[in-house]
Amino acid sequence: MRFQRLLQIPLFFFFLFLLWLAAYPLPSWFEVDLFLRLDPLISLGTMAVARAFIPKAAWAFAILGLALFLGRIFCGYLCPMGATIDFWDWLNPKRGKDKGENAFERAGRFRNLKTLLLIGLAGAGVAGISWIFFFSPLSLMTRFYSFVLYPMGLMLANLFLDLLRPLFPHIGLESLSYVRYTVPLFNTNLFVAFLVLSILLLGRIQPRFWCRNLCPAGAVLALFSLRPLFRRAVSEKCTSCGRCVRACPMAAISEDFVKTAHSECITCLKCQEVCPEHAITFKMAVKVPRLSPEIDLNRRKALSAGATGLAAAALTMTNLHHLHGGETPRPLRSSRLIRPPGALPETEFQARCVRCGECVKGCLTNTLQPVWFEAGLSGLWTPKITARLAGCEQGCNLCGQVCPTAAIRPLSLEEKSFAKVGTARIDKSRCIAWEQDKKCLICDEICPYNAIVSQFVPGHPIPVPVIDESRCNGCGYCECKCPVEGESAVVVEPSGELRLALGSYREKARELGLVFHAKGRVQDHTILNRDEREGKEGPEFPAVKEGKKLPPGFTTN
Template sequence: MIGEPTMKVADRRELSRKVTWRDFLSARNFRRFVQVLALLLYLALFFAAVYPLKTFLPPDMFLRLSLLNDLSAMLSSRTVIQQLLPWALVVLVATLLLGRVFCGWVCPLGTVIDITDRFFEKRVRRPLMRERRWKNVKFYLLAFVTVSALLGVQIAFLFDPIALLTRTFTLAFFPPLQLAYQLFGSRVPLVGDWFVQHFGWIFPEAAIHFRMGVIAFAIFALIIAANALSPRFWCRNLCPLGALLGLLSKFSLLRKRVSDACDRCRICSSLCRMQAIDNNTIRTNSTECILCMSCVATCPNKAIRYGLHWGDSAPEKWAKEISERHPQLVRRRIVFAGLAGIAWAALARTNAGAELSVSQQPISSPFLLRPPGSLPENEFLSRCIRCSMCMKVCPTGGLQPAIAEAGLEGFWTPVLVPRMGECAPECTACGQVCPTQAIQPFNAEEKAWLYIGTAVIDRSLCLVWSAQKECLVCDEVCTYRAIEWKVIDGIAYPTVNDQICVGCGLCEARCPVQPQAAIRVYSFGDKRSWSRDRQKRWRQMAKRKGATWEELNLQRGESQR
C-alpha cells in the first residue's frame, strides 16, 4: 500500500534532480569505476590463462579471493592451504573494516548482474515485491555448505559466484569465442590482422569443446533472468558468499550515519538494489548493504554518509546511527539446512560403483584419469572447487568435466579424455592455475613418473594384432618410449610397458582406428597415492620387456647379413 506511491514519487524526484559535475566524482561513480576495473582484470586473467603462463598476477586470483572457496576447501580437506591463506586474510580484514565491499565493488558476477540489470530495468515490468522471506535463504545455503564441508564433502562449487562464473566462461563461452576467432579472426576489416597478431595467443591451436557447457550456461542464464523479479536477486537472496561476508560485516568499523536533516522521503529505500533499507523505518541492515553508495548519491538533503567510527566518537549531528546488524533467522530452518548438509555428504560418499585401484583409491570408472600431480582421490575431491581453470588452460582440450566417471561427489571435477585431447608432455599449466592445489605444481621432467593411468592395447581392434597390418602410430608418438615390440611367429606385435607408461593418452588420441581407439588408457595404473619419490624410483627400476622398433629393425638387419 505504501510501497507503490512512494517508489513513484522517489523515482520522479531522482529523475528531476539536475546532474552536476560533482555527480561524476561521487562515491557511487567511483565504485562503478572500480567495478569495471575489477571485471576487466578478471577477464584479462581469465583469457591470459594459456600455456605457457606469462601473467604477473596468478590467473586464479579471484578464485583465491573467494572466502567461501577458501573456507570450504580448508574445512573439507582439514588442511590449512598455504596458497589460499594470504588472499583469505585480505578479504577477511577488508570485510571487518568496510563490510561487504567485496560484493559491491569487486565481485565479477555482481558486476555482470548489474550490467545486465540495465536491460531488465528498461524492458521488464517487475512485480512490486519486498522479498523479506527470500532474504534468509542464502544463510541457510551457507549452513548447508558449511556442514557438508565439515563432513569432508564439497558443495560450495555449486553456489560460489567466482567458481560459477569461471566455470560458465570456460565451458559455455570460451569454445564459441574460439570458433568465431578461427572462422573470422583475420577477416574482420581493419582490425582483423592486428587482433590476430597481438591477441591470437589467447586461443589455443586445437579446437576446444567441452561437455556440459549447456548446463553451465543454463545455470548462469537463470541467475541473470532472476533480475526480472528484482535487482540483484541472486546477490540479495541466494549467494552464500554474500551471506558469509554479511555475517562478518556485523563487526565492521564502517558505519552508516544519518543526520537530523533526513526528512524520511524514502528515496534511499526505494532505490536500494539490495533492499537493505527498510521502507518504513529507514533502518539499514548492515548484513545486506554492499556499499553501493546509491543512498549517499541520491539523498536530496545530503543526510547520509559512511565513515569509520570508534565507539561513540561520531560528531553529535551524525550520531543517529539507524542500523540493524542481526539477520532474523529461523532456528528450525538452520537445523534443516544442517541436516541437508549431512544427507548430501552421506549420499555423495556412498558411491556404489566404486572399486579400489592398484593405489587403493576408490575408482568408479575404469576411465577416471585425473590430471598429473593430482592428490589422491579422496583428498582431491575435498579440495577441488570445480572452477574449470585447469580445463581452460589445457592446450589440447583433453581435460573435461566429469559426468559419471567419479560418481556423484566427483561431478564436474576434471578428468582426462584422451580421445578429445592428450596430456601434452611439456605442459605443466594445470598445476599452476589450481587455486586450492588439488593439482599439485610439477615440472615437465616429473611428468615422466607421475602415473595417472596405463595404456592397454585391444588386440581385437589393433590393426597389427587383428589384421597383421603394419602400423607404428602409437610407437611413433609415444614420448616416453613405452611401446615395445614382441616377435611372435616372425611378426612383430606392439605391447605396452606398464612401468614406463604414465597414461598421458597421446597414443589413444592419435590411434587411427575409429570410432573407438585400439589402444586406450585405463585408471588402474593410477599411482597418485604414492609419493613422488616412490613413483620416481618405480620409473627408474623399469626394465625393458621387449624391443623397441629401432632395436627390432637392427636385429633384422643383422640377421639378414
C-alpha cells in the first residue's frame, strides 16, 4: 500500500469516528469538531466576516504553518473531501491520458477558478456576508456524512437486525432481539447528496477536479505552499517516460518532468512511487528549478472577482427577507424561526455559522434542522428548532459544545435553562379544550417549567390551558406533544427570545423577571391575572395564599 494511503485512510476513519461521537452524551476526552477547526477557509473566513478572533477556530493556523514546510499536505492526507474523491476516482478511473495531457501547462484550464472564488468570498466578507459554507470542504463533508450516509447506515443496520432477529434467541444473543436504532430525519439531505455527487462526477473531467480547480481552501493553502521546504526533486536518471505526469492527481508536474508547481503538489509521493528509475525524491530545502508563474491571475480578473462577491453580498442584504439584526427597517422575520439556545444575535450568528451540520447531527431529539430561505439567502442552511418534530431537551447542551466557530455559545446546563429561545402561544381555534370543550392536559403535564396551567375560565365547563410567558423557555415540548393533527394548537414563536453575545443568561433573565423553575407554581385551578399576583381574591376563585395551598416546603415568589 502506498505511503499516502497508510496515513490518509486511518485519518479519514478517525474523521468518521469523531462524527459518530458527536452525539449525546458528548465525550469529554476529545474535541469532536477537530477536523472542522483545521479547515483554513473556515478559520480565516469566519474570523474575517465576524471581525473577531475565534480561539476555537485557531487550530487552522497550525495547518497554514505546516504548509510552509510540507506544502498542501492537508489536501493530500487530512481532508475528508480529498479522501472521498480519491476513493471515487479509484472506483471510476479516467482512462486514455497521453504522455502530456496531465502536465501542468496543459491541464490548467480551470485552475484559477479556486483563487477567483476565494477572492469573491473575501469581497462578500467585506460586507459581512459569509458564503464559506458553499465551498468549505470540511463543512460539505460533515453535512454529507451526517445528513446522507449516517441515517442511511442506521436504516440498513435496522434492516439487517430485522432479518437476523428470529435467529438471535437460538444462538445465545437474545439481547440483540430488542436492539433497534433510531433513524434521524434531516431537511436538505437530498440537496446535499446531489451537490456532493455532482462534485464527485466532475472527476470524469479531471482527477480531483474539485481540489485542482474549485476548492477555495486549497487556494489558501496554495498561497502558503509556493516554496515549501519539503520539495520534489528529479535526478539525471530521469528517462522522460512520463509516468509521473500521468500519475499526478493534481497535474502539478511540468511537461519537462523536472519542474513542479509546489502550490498544487499535495505531497502524495505518487510520482516517486511510480518512477521506474527511482529518479524522483522529496527532500528538505533542496534547490530545484521553479515553474513560473504557478498562479497566473491578472489584476482585472482579481478585481472583477472581488467586485462580484461584494455585489452578491449587497444584493443579499437588500433582499426583503434578509435579517439585519437590530437595524432598521425591521426584517420580516418568520414566526417559525427558532434558533438553538445560546445562538448569538442573528447578524453575528450568520457571520460565524459555517453550516457544517455538526449541531444538527448531534441534537439529542433531532429537533435542530437546517433551514432553506426562512432567514434570507444569507441564512441558508442555518439551524433552527423544529418544535413540531421534537422539543429541545433541557438536559442537553451539545449544540454549543460542538460548534467549531462559537456561533452557538457553549453554555452550561444551568445557563442554558435561562437561554429563552421563544414563547409558546395557544391557537384557541385549534385547541381541543378551548374550541371543543374536551378535556386535554397534555401541554400542561409535559411543560418542564410549569409555564402552562389548566384553569377554569368563564364560558368553558372544563379547565383550559393558559401560558405564563414569564415562565416559558420556548423548549417546544408542548408543541411537539400536542395531539392535534397537522399544525399544533400550541406553537412556539421567537417573541421574547434571549440572544446574548456576552454576559450571563441567568442574570439577564432575572433582570427581565423570567422564572424558569417550578418553585412557586400556582395551582392548576386558579386564574393567572393581576388580582391573583397582587394577592387579591378574584370574583370566582380565591387567591393562592402563602403556606396554605402549596405542599410543605414550597413557597411562592
